[in-house]
Amino acid sequence: METSTDHIKVAVRVRPLLPIDKSQDIIVYTGNNSEIRISDGDHYLSSSYDKVFTAESSQDEIFDFVSPILERTIKGFNCTIFAYGQTGSGKTFTMFGADWEINNPAAQDYFERNSISRRRPSTGLEHPLDSPAKQGIIPKSIAMLFNKSEGKQLTYYSSFLQIYNEKIYDLLQDPNRSKALNIRESKIYGIFVEGLAEFVVESTEDCFMLLSKGDRNRAVRQTRFNHHSSRSHTIFQLLLESDKANKRGVLKRGKLNFCDLAGSEKYDKENAMVQDHIKELTQINKSLSTLGKVIYALGSGNTSHIPYRDSKLTRLLQDSLGVSTQTILIATVSPSAGYAEETISTLKFADRARKITIKIKKNEISATNDELILRLQREIQHLKSILNLKRKGGIQELQQEIWELKEENEKLKKLSANATIEEVERLKQENKRLKLSLQNNGFPSDLEGFYVEKNNFENQEKNNLENQEKTENRPPSSSGRSRKESNNISEYGFTNRSFSPSENRRRLCPRCNQPPPCIHVSSLSIEHSASTYRSTNSTDSRYSKNIKIPKNLQVRYRMTNCVIENGGISQEIKDQEARQKEMKKIKERLGKLAELESYRKAQFKMELERLEAEKRRNDEEIRRKQTEDAKRRKILKELKEKVSNYKESKKAEKEEEDKKLEDLKRMAERKRKKRNEDQKRKLQEFYERKKEAMLEELADYEKM
Numbered sequence: 213m214e215t216s217t218d219h220i221k222v223a224v225r226v227r228p229l230l231p232i233d234k235s236q237d238i239i240v241y242t243g244n245n246s247e248i249r250i251s252d253g254d255h256y257l258s259s260s261y262d263k264v265f266t267a268e269s270s271q272d273e274i275f276d277f278v279s280p281i282l283e284r285t286i287k288g289f290n291c292t293i294f295a296y297g298q299t300g301s302g303k304t305f306t307m308f309g310a311d312w313e314i315n316n317p318a319a320q321d322y323f324e325r326n327s328i329s330r331r332r333p334s335t336g337l338e339h340p341l342d343s344p345a346k347q348g349i350i351p352k353s354i355a356m357l358f359n360k361s362e363g364k365q366l367t368y369y370s371s372f373l374q375i376y377n378e379k380i381y382d383l384l385q386d387p388n389r390s391k392a393l394n395i396r397e398s399k400i401y402g403i404f405v406e407g408l409a410e411f412v413v414e415s416t417e418d419c420f421m422l423l424s425k426g427d428r429n430r431a432v433r434q435t436r437f438n439h440h441s442s443r444s445h446t447i448f449q450l451l452l453e454s455d456k457a458n459k460r461g462v463l464k465r466g467k468l469n470f471c472d473l474a475g476s477e478k479y480d481k482e483n484a485m486v487q488d489h490i491k492e493l494t495q496i497n498k499s500l501s502t503l504g505k506v507i508y509a510l511g512s513g514n515t516s517h518i519p520y521r522d523s524k525l526t527r528l529l530q531d532s533l534g535v536s537t538q539t540i541l542i543a544t545v546s547p548s549a550g551y552a553e554e555t556i557s558t559l560k561f562a563d564r565a566r567k568i569t570i571k572i573k574k575n576e577i578s579a580t581n582d583e584l585i586l587r588l589q590r591e592i593q594h595l596k597s598i599l600n601l602k603r604k605g606g607i608q609e610l611q612q613e614i615w616e617l618k619e620e621n622e623k624l625k626k627l628s629a630n631a632t633i634e635e636v637e638r639l640k641q642e643n644k645r646l647k648l649s650l651q652n653n654g655f656p657s658d659l660e661g662f663y664v665e666k667n668n669f670e671n672q673e674k675n676n677l678e679n680q681e682k683t684e685n686r687p688p689s690s691s692g693r694s695r696k697e698s699n700n701i702s703e704y705g706f707t708n709r710s711f712s713p714s715e716n717r718r719r720l721c722p723r724c725n726q727p728p729p730c731i732h733v734s735s736l737s738i739e740h741s742a743s744t745y746r747s748t749n750s751t752d753s754r755y756s757k758n759i760k761i762p763k764n765l766q767v768r769y770r771m772t773n774c775v776i777e778n779g780g781i782s783q784e785i786k787d788q789e790a791r792q793k794e795m796k797k798i799k800e801r802l803g804k805l806a807e808l809e810s811y812r813k814a815q816f817k818m819e820l821e822r823l824e825a826e827k828r829r830n831d832e833e834i835r836r837k838q839t840e841d842a843k844r845r846k847i848l849k850e851l852k853e854k855v856s857n858y859k860e861s862k863k864a865e866k867e868e869e870d871k872k873l874e875d876l877k878r879m880a881e882r883k884r885k886k887r888n889e890d891q892k893r894k895l896q897e898f899y900e901r902k903k904e905a906m907l908e909e910l911a912d913y914e915k916m
């Protein structure tokens with residue numbers, strides 16, 4: 213396996229002075245091609261890098277610096293290019309292109325009080341993707357790679373993510389930042405973002421479309437030093453996988469990461485910043501500080517603990533910073549005296565990065581690798597089932613293909629036990645053929661929404677109508693940029709035709725590889741697929757935050773244990789299947805409901821009858837009880853009468869007895885009184901007699 217050791221390539225780009233710069237004094241001086249000096253009386257720093265670009269350096273010059281390394285991705289090397297620098301220093305300008313802000317014009321507010329006049333990007337500017345002179349590293353690299361890999365039997369996958377407030381979002385699938393994605397690590401894929409959409413791209417235009425669409429969902433804000441400041445780190449990735457094994461029986465895989473970092477920024481003491489901005493600023497500075505620590509640790513050779521896991525950014529760039537990736541850092545600085553400290557800090561960071569050495573090795577996978585075969589088999593099965601589904605009940609001549617696919621399926625079952633390189637290659641080709649076949653299977657494209665005329669935002673709808681008419685009537689254009697004139701200029705403005713070989717490939721029948729008409733497809737359907745970029749149904753808006761990825765781009769998602777293929781078409785078929793399943797379920801549910809209803813009716817009738825019988829029984833019972841009650845009441849009345857009679861007689865008896873008792877009492881009282889009086893009288897008489905006796909006795913005694 214081819215390996216080599218290299219240090220991180222570092223270039224510094226000094227941007228020109230801009231009206232927004234705090235001071236118009238220049239303190240950055242560039243010497244020869246690799247030296248830079250800062251000197252303003254308070255600060256002094258002199259350092260050298262692999263390359264120093266001046267304010268006059270063109271986008272082409274920057275690209276010339278990175279292109280030799282980029283080319284190596286085709287051979288199976290990983291490569292990462294990232295732009296680092298303070299806010300407003302020119303990172304996005306370098307990575308994406310000049311006037312890039314017109315791609316995503318809606319910057320959010322920065323100031324609570326609007327103390328600085330706001331500037332909307334001019335709509336009269338040419339879009340950077342339309343002009344090679346304006347294009348930054350990313351579009352130029354894409355164009356070069358597709359150009360250089362022509363005929364090389366490669367499959368390209370493209371993804372685009374942003375790290376905003378320490379959360380990863382898919383720029384191509386998640387315009388509202390609704391679902392944060394997670395970083396995973398596996399033996400097969402290394403570090404990857406689980407569930408990130410990877411689109412199969414076939415041309416520069418496919419990539420430009422994704423680039424532009426994704427970027428429109430990037431978080432952007434007006435800051436003090438940049439009217440259009442990127443508030444998230446973005447990584448645009450191109451993955452190249454070879455379809456054909458080399459002589460040694462290995463397949464190559466090259467990964468290219470373009471990373472545009474959000475710029476570091478100081479807290480603005482003079483103006484009140486909105487809360488969201490303060491949060492962004494804190495998160496950006498934190499992740500950049502972690503990046504600094506990682507660079508410092510790697511640069512100092514102390515690899516015992518590298519804090520990759522302290523931020524999402526460093527974790528994602530782990531491969532690129534430490535191992536197996538050729539890395540290029542473009543440090544961007546402002547020449548103004550107002551940013552001396554930030555510039556020095558950026559240069560120190562770049563200097564440390566330059567000290568990092570990386571062991572670079574080619575990514576090669578044995579073609580007979582079990583994982584690969586399994587994945588290919590799964591993909592082919594999946595694609596075939598989609599094709600079968602798509603064609604079910606449709607065109608008769610495709611029955612043969614279904615039969616062929618079945619046969620193929622049988623062969624596949626035997627293959628895993630006894631795989632050869634040729635068979636794997638054939639599988640890969642079959643895989644690609646099926647993907648193309650799916651892409652060209654007659655679905656209208658809505659790429660048009662992306663390729664709208666760049667300079668006429670306000671009149672977009674009107675232009676689309678005009679363009680539609682032009683396509684239909686094909687009159688000569690006064691602007692000189694009609695589709696008819698060259699048949700090679702997209703509405704978006706790319707001067708992209710005559711048809712490239714990859715596009716010509718698309719013009720061939722996917723089954724027999726012959727130009728249409730053939731027994732499989734009519735010229736019309738092929739013409740339709742070839743005119744992907746010339747469709748007239750425009751629905752998108754440049755200001756729209758909604759993503760509409762064209763149906764004809766296949767997409768896959770890496771999950772922890774598998775890769776899920778999920779193209780626009782397959783998604784549609786899946787949706788259709790889901791709808792059919794739903795309908796079936798609803799019908800079943802309705803049938804069950806009807807059964808339930810009739811059962812309920814019968815139950816209800818029975819219940820009703822039972823209730824009526826019960827009611828009759830109850831009525832009889834009530835009547836019986838009423839008669840019994842009446843009888844009981846009568847008896848009760850009689851009894852009451854008897855009782856009252858008895859009571860009255862008893863009362864009379866008692867009164868009689870009481871009277872007798874009273875009489876007896878009175879008699880007894882009279883007797884008792886009489887007896888007392890008798891006794892009293894007798895006692896008195898006794899005492900009288902006694903007294904007389906005593907008196908007589910006393911008289912007798914006195915006489916003596």
Ligand SMILES: Nc1ncnc2c1ncn2[C@@H]1O[C@H](COP(=O)(O)OP(=O)(O)OP(=O)(O)O)[C@@H](O)[C@H]1O
Nearest residue numbers: 227228299300301302303304305438441442474475
């Ligand atoms: N080399 C250059 N030549 C001319 N203009 C430049 C250059 N570099 C940057 N600019 C201009 O400076 C402004 C800020 O640039 P850019 O948005 O690229 O900065 P940035 O580093 O990406 O900032 P942020 O981190 O805030 O997103 C833009 O208006 C851009 O056009």
